[in-house]
Amino acid sequence: MYFARHFYHPEPTIVFLMMKKIFTKSILTFLFLLFLSDAFAVTLPAIFGDHMVLQQNSEVTMWGWGKPSEEITVTGSWDGKAVKTKASNLAQWQVKLQTPAAGGPYTVTIQGYNTIQINDVLMGEVWLCSGQSNMEWSTRAGIDNGQQEIPTANYPEIRFFSVAYKSTDAPQTDLRGEWVVCTPETMPGFSAVGYFFGRDLHKNLKYPVGLINSSWGGTPAEVWINEKAIAQNEMLAQDAAKQKEVPYGPVKPGKVYNAMIAPLIPYRIAGALWYQGESNVGSPDNYTPLLSTLIQNWRTEWGNDFPFYYVQIAPYKYGGQSGVRLRDAQRRVLNAVPNTGMVVISDVGNIDDIHPRNKIPVGQRLANLALNKTYGKTNIIPMGPLYRDMKVEGNKIRVNFDYADGLKANGKEVTHFEVAGADQKFYKATAKVAGKSVLVQAKEVKKPVAVRFAWDNQAEPNLVNKAGLPASSFRTDDWLIQ
Numbered sequence: 001m002y003f004a005r006h007f008y009h010p011e012p013t014i015v016f017l018m019m020k021k022i023f024t025k026s027i028l029t030f031l032f033l034l035f036l037s038d039a040f041a042v043t044l045p046a047i048f049g050d051h052m053v054l055q056q057n058s059e060v061t062m063w064g065w066g067k068p069s070e071e072i073t074v075t076g077s078w079d080g081k082a083v084k085t086k087a088s089n090l091a092q093w094q095v096k097l098q099t100p101a102a103g104g105p106y107t108v109t110i111q112g113y114n115t116i117q118i119n120d121v122l123m124g125e126v127w128l129c130s131g132q133s134n135m136e137w138s139t140r141a142g143i144d145n146g147q148q149e150i151p152t153a154n155y156p157e158i159r160f161f162s163v164a165y166k167s168t169d170a171p172q173t174d175l176r177g178e179w180v181v182c183t184p185e186t187m188p189g190f191s192a193v194g195y196f197f198g199r200d201l202h203k204n205l206k207y208p209v210g211l212i213n214s215s216w217g218g219t220p221a222e223v224w225i226n227e228k229a230i231a232q233n234e235m236l237a238q239d240a241a242k243q244k245e246v247p248y249g250p251v252k253p254g255k256v257y258n259a260m261i262a263p264l265i266p267y268r269i270a271g272a273l274w275y276q277g278e279s280n281v282g283s284p285d286n287y288t289p290l291l292s293t294l295i296q297n298w299r300t301e302w303g304n305d306f307p308f309y310y311v312q313i314a315p316y317k318y319g320g321q322s323g324v325r326l327r328d329a330q331r332r333v334l335n336a337v338p339n340t341g342m343v344v345i346s347d348v349g350n351i352d353d354i355h356p357r358n359k360i361p362v363g364q365r366l367a368n369l370a371l372n373k374t375y376g377k378t379n380i381i382p383m384g385p386l387y388r389d390m391k392v393e394g395n396k397i398r399v400n401f402d403y404a405d406g407l408k409a410n411g412k413e414v415t416h417f418e419v420a421g422a423d424q425k426f427y428k429a430t431a432k433v434a435g436k437s438v439l440v441q442a443k444e445v446k447k448p449v450a451v452r453f454a455w456d457n458q459a460e461p462n463l464v465n466k467a468g469l470p471a472s473s474f475r476t477d478d479w480l481i482q
Contacts, residue, residue, distance in 0.1 A: 042066045042093075042112035047267050049118060051179040053159045053210025055268040056102045056123040063094040066112050073111045078104075078123070087112075099123050102207040122157060124208030125201060126269045127370075129194035130224065130261070131276035133217030134311070134355060134362075139195070140188035143359040153187035157207075158198050160190045163214035163264075167223070167255040171262035179210075191215065193275060193311070196363025197370070204371055212269070214260045218248045220279040221290050224261060227254030229297040236290055239283050265301050271374060272298065273366055274310035277326050278354055281318050284326035291329075292336045309341040309369050312472060314349025314356050315458045321481060323457035324473050331472045334386070341369045344384045347410075347470045351458045365469070381405070384469030390451060390476050396441040397451050404436035406466020414438060416454040416461035421445045424479050426452060431463075438463070450477035 044064040054060050066072055066087035075082045078100045087093045097108075104122035109115065129135055139146040164176035180186045187195055191213040198209040216223075222230055222240045230236050230253040243251040250256060274294075280287050295308045312330045316323055334340055343365040348358040372382035385401040392398075397419055401407060409415070414431035417440045427442040429451070440451055454461040454473035463471040 041114040042070070042072055042110055042116060044110065044116060044118075045174040045263060046177050047161065047175070047212075047264060048108075049179050051120045051122075051159050051181055052118065052161075053122045053124045053126050053179075053208055054097075054099050055126045055270055056099055056207065058099050058268050059096050060099055060268040061094060061096055061266045062108070062110075063092070064110070065091050066093055067091065070112050073109075075109045075111070076121075077107045077109075102205075104208065122159065122208035122210070124157065124210060125205065126210040126212070126267075127194075127198070127201075128264070128269050128272040129191050129197070129211055129213045129215065129275075130272065131215045131274050131311075132219050132279055133215075134278070134359075135191055135193055135273070135275035136213070136215040136217050137192055137355060137359060138189050139192045139359075141192075142357060143192050144357045145360060146188075146192070149360070150184050150188055153182060153184050153195070153199075155182040155199065155202060157209065158182035158195075158202055159208070159210045160186060160195075161210070161212045162190060163212065163260050165216060166259035167250045168259040169255070171226075171258045173263055175260060175263040192359040193363045193366065194273065196360050197273060197366045198363075200364050200367035201370060204367070204377065205375060212264065212267075214264065215275075216249050216256055216260070218246060218279055219256055219276070220251055221276055221287075221294055222253045223250050223256040224276075225253060225290075225294045225297050226257055226262075226301065227252075229293055230254070233289065233293060235286060236293060239286050239290075242283070261298070262301075266303060269302070269304070269306060271307040271309065271370065274308065275362070276310075277313040277330060278316075281313075281322040281326050284322050284329055287326050287329035288332045288336055291333050295333075295337050295340065305339060307339050307341070307370070307374050308337070309343070309366055309373075311343045311345060311362055311366070314345050315351050315456075315460055316349070316354050317351055318457045321455070321457060324455055324459065325481065327473050328475060331386070331474060339373075341373055341382060342472070343369060344470050344472045346454065346460050346473070347464075349460070351460070381465060381467035381469065384467075385463060385465050385471035387453070387472070387474040387476075392448060393439070395446055395448065396439050397448050398434070398437050398439055399451055399453075400437045401471065403469070404465055407433050407436055407438070408464060408466075409433065410462040410464050410468075414463050416456075416459050416463075418442070418452045418455060419445050419448040420450045420452075420477070421447050422449055424450075424477070426450075426455075433463075450475070450479075452476070 108118040350356040371377040417429040417431040418426040420426040427444040429440040429442040452475040
């Protein structure tokens with residue numbers, strides 16, 4: 001009884017407060033420990049994730065973040081070799097892995113204070129697709145014969161990574177995006193040109209293909225180049241300063257490079273595809289050094305002289321001669337920069353639409369270019385006829401072409417040639433195919449000195465090779481164009 005009378009019975013409210021205090025302390029302790037685990041956790045940039053494709057038979061770089069001095073081990077399931085490193089005082093780490101031949105799926109395990117496992121990793125060919133709206137243009141946006149292609153876009157070994165729009169003032173280390181498997185559900189939202197390129201590559205090589213699409217409609221080439229590279233060229237810097245602000249994207253040098261290219265470096269790629277130029281027709285004659293600078297800048301930053309293949313802009317109703325001058329500037333990049341290739345699409349464009357919907361041939365031609373030049377498929381003709389040189393023969397000019405096997409006119413007569421004498425006046429010429437060359441003459445020009453081909457913004461010429469690929473516009477003179 002004494003015990004019963006004198007034992008302390010706390011009030012229910014006091015018990016509740018005591019329990020609440022203990023519970024709150026436990027929750028805070030748990031959250032603190034969770035915070036510590038997150039703070040000390042190994043993390044990866046978005047480009048590394050489930051379903052990714054790594055470049056086969058290569059030394060690839062993986063990188064991320066961790067606590068300074070944290071020991072980190074990266075292991076690929078293909079060989080089980082553990083590659084060890086430590087995070088730096090900047091909380092950054094990087095390792096190099098040797099990848100096997102095409103195949104998979106594999107896993108990659110990253111072990112630090114925590115463990116990350118990346119699943120369904122394939123070894124194959126990785127290509128970067130970049131540029132403006134014609135590269136960005138998806139099957140869902142509307143392309144010729146696109147609806148028929150969607151149901152058959154079931155390729156488990158083709159993987160897509162789409163980089164989200166972003167611009168910044170300084171180079172970034174991460175971006176938004178994720179790897180997805182090519183299916184009828186994912187294909188319609190990806191770059192149409194990129195998809196049809198990747199599909200043909202996959203069908204011919206039987207390798208997995210990873211496609212990274214980093215493109216932004218309406219952007220000039222300057223925004224895709226490291227600002228420092230532009231600043232080193234006075235002409236390009238002055239030209240860039242003339243770009244006027246637009247509502248649909250940045251125009252200043254480096255803004256998109258910083259946010260949508262820099263974070264991808266040094267993810268190992270087999271090569272790059274480029275479809276851009278429409279936003280640079282305001283200064284067409286500077287496009288040769290501009291695109292050359294972009295290619296060299298990317299290769300330098302990646303530390304890899306990868307192939308760079310691009311699409312010549314299509315005929316369109318530009319003002320003056322700006323469109324054809326830019327096309328010719330694109331052609332000249334082939335001689336200015338090694339390991340490059342160009343696809344001509346004058347036969348599949350639309351002079352009334354700056355976004356021609358016939359995207360399937362564009363992707364296929366890029367694939368043929370890569371299959372020949374990068375993968376050694378010599379039975380595939382990579383490009384249309386390209387001007388090589390000319391020779392005056394009396395009152396005629398003989399124009400010689402590369403990639404000219406089976407040179408012919410898609411029609412009765414070859415069109416769109418003009419010749420001029422020393423007075424620099426061009427006249428419509430008659431043209432006749434002679435083997436891998438074309439003989440041109442104009443009755444008004446007795447002593448010809450120069451020739452131009454398809455020299456018009458809207459020109460859709462009919463000179464092709466046996467693969468049916470069209471010849472690029474060109475001019476042999478260097479006379480001042482007003």
